[in-house]
Amino acid sequence: MKRAPSAPATTRAGVVITHPEKLLFPDDGISKGDVAAYYEAIAPVMVPHVRNRPVTMERFPAGIGRKGFIQKDVSKGFPAWLERVEVPKKDGVVHHPLVTDARSLLWLANQNSITPHVWTSRAPDLYHPDICVFDLDPSVDSPDMLKKAALQLRDVLDELGLPSWVKTSGSKGFHIVVPLDGSADTGQVANFAHAVGTLLVVRDPKNLTQEFHKVDRGRRILIDTGRNGYSATFAAAYALRPKPGAPVSAPCTWEEVESGKVGPQSFTLRNMPERMEKVGDLWADLRKKGRSLTRAVGKLKKIVEGSER
Numbered sequence: 001m002k003r004a005p006s007a008p009a010t011t012r013a014g015v016v017i018t019h020p021e022k023l024l025f026p027d028d029g030i031s032k033g034d035v036a037a038y039y040e041a042i043a044p045v046m047v048p049h050v051r052n053r054p055v056t057m058e059r060f061p062a063g064i065g066r067k068g069f070i071q072k073d074v075s076k077g078f079p080a081w082l083e084r085v086e087v088p089k090k091d092g093v094v095h096h097p098l099v100t101d102a103r104s105l106l107w108l109a110n111q112n113s114i115t116p117h118v119w120t121s122r123a124p125d126l127y128h129p130d131i132c133v134f135d136l137d138p139s140v141d142s143p144d145m146l147k148k149a150a151l152q153l154r155d156v157l158d159e160l161g162l163p164s165w166v167k168t169s170g171s172k173g174f175h176i177v178v179p180l181d182g183s184a185d186t187g188q189v190a191n192f193a194h195a196v197g198t199l200l201v202v203r204d205p206k207n208l209t210q211e212f213h214k215v216d217r218g219r220r221i222l223i224d225t226g227r228n229g230y231s232a233t234f235a236a237a238y239a240l241r242p243k244p245g246a247p248v249s250a251p252c253t254w255e256e257v258e259s260g261k262v263g264p265q266s267f268t269l270r271n272m273p274e275r276m277e278k279v280g281d282l283w284a285d286l287r288k289k290g291r292s293l294t295r296a297v298g299k300l301k302k303i304v305e306g307s308e309r
Contacts, residue, residue, distance in 0.1 A: 170241035
């Protein structure tokens with residue numbers, strides 16, 4: 001049943017939300033106003049994780065029941081206060097929006113952007129990532145298999161002297177991240193991540209793969225390290241995902257993963273307030289823990305050489 005149009009709503013951040021009654025998650029009764037309210041409430045913890053990262057919007061003007069679209073460039077119809085970054089491309093430039101505060105995050109929500117996808121680097125230095133991302137993408141629904149893969153990745157990174165953090169993807173898997181000090185460039189980070197993925201596949205070829213095409217994966221879990229390439233993106237921490245139930249890509253603890261208490265879609269728009277009240281921002285110290293990859297690359301090389309003998 002279609003809701004009657006209601007007047008635009010103005011958030012505390014001063015952003016006008018048009019058509020707040022529009023159902024973006026129709027099966028769950030979750031409206032555009034509810035989505036905006038979620039992002040306004042989560043902004044104090046979310047904004048530091050996404051600030052100045054070029055954003056790609058995943059927009060659903062008619063709700064998730066209809067096909068949405070991806071938008072990178074914002075060249076018209078934006079407020080003067082919205083910060084953007086100009087990124088060169090083959091035949092011109094892309095003007096990516098930047099989230100710098102609650103107001104800009106809510107502007108995205110008013111564009112019916114359910115998920116902000118962000119770069120691993122921040123403006124103005126887009127060539128030196130401050131985070132390395134591993135996306136575990138299962139082919140089949142097997143919580144035990146997924147948990148094992150996540151813990152294998154954590155342990156390999158620990159073997160390399162790198163602390164790792166984890167969040168639910170809000171979809172099918174987990175995102176495991178390593179905070180960086182910004183000394184390595186995009187190519188170095190991407191090559192390192194791919195080499196780590198290769199090592200994991202060598203150690204467990206039955207369950208893990210780097211085959212991108214689903215037809216070639218079988219039942220194996222893809223260790224997707226492509227999120228580390230220049231201009232590649234990943235779902236931002238605390239982002240909603242366009243799935244039934246309005247799941248959130250939310251930080252969790254390794255203990256929660258290991259115990260099986262948390263799965264890829266455990267957190268949602270509706271239970272996040274209770275979650276945040278209970279645990280706060282589990283990634284609050286992530287930026288302070290940035291590491292150089294120099295020693296890790298050296299250790300990885302020795303491990304690989306040892307396994308080839």
